[in-house]
Amino acid sequence: MISVLQRVRQAHVEVAGQTIGRIDQGLLVLVCAEQGDTEAEADRLLAKLLKLRIFNDPAGKMNLSVQDVGGGLLLVSQFTLAADTRGGNRPGFSQAAAPAEGRRLYDHFVQRARAQHPQVQTGEFAADMQVHLVNDGPVTIPLRIEPAALLQKR
Numbered sequence: 001m002i003s004v005l006q007r008v009r010q011a012h013v014e015v016a017g018q019t020i021g022r023i024d025q026g027l028l029v030l031v032c033a034e035q036g037d038t039e040a041e042a043d044r045l046l047a048k049l050l051k052l053r054i055f056n057d058p059a060g061k062m063n064l065s066v067q068d069v070g071g072g073l074l075l076v077s078q079f080t081l082a083a084d085t086r087g088g089n090r091p092g093f094s095q096a097a098a099p100a101e102g103r104r105l106y107d108h109f110v111q112r113a114r115a116q117h118p119q120v121q122t123g124e125f126a127a128d129m130q131v132h133l134v135n136d137g138p139v140t141i142p143l144r145i146e147p148a149a150l151l152q153k154r
């Protein structure tokens with residue numbers, strides 16, 4: 001799975017002019033399932049992002065996790081993270097999971113996040129969304145969790 005984490009002071013997502021998810025301090029997480037991903041990759045991605053120490057401690061060092069600061073999660077599906085731009089000027093998306101599988105894995109990811117973190121908001125899978133944020137820092141971190149099958153081949 002691929003994700004981009006943005007540490008935010010606030011963020012919200014709109015669909016058709018209506019706000020459907022909103023957080024104050026926390027992480028905006030753009031997430032994409034790729035072909036070969038399973039629930040195991042979604043679970044590993046969630047575990048990593050919940051513990052990633054990217055919030056400042058009182059000394060100003062990035063030493064605290066979103067859990068430590070009591071921040072929110074705004075989870076937004078974004079299949080375009082799987083873009084292949086190596087050939088030509090039009091990106092290809094053949095590495096993204098098929099829509100039904102992408103939705104299933106995104107829903108699993110959201111369900112697991114809600115079970116493990118008290119403040120979780122979401123976008124809407126496959127919708128035309130407008131995402132608004134105030135990036136804190138800015139701190140923006142790409143995070144990729146490789147399928148276990150690929151890790152075993154290395």
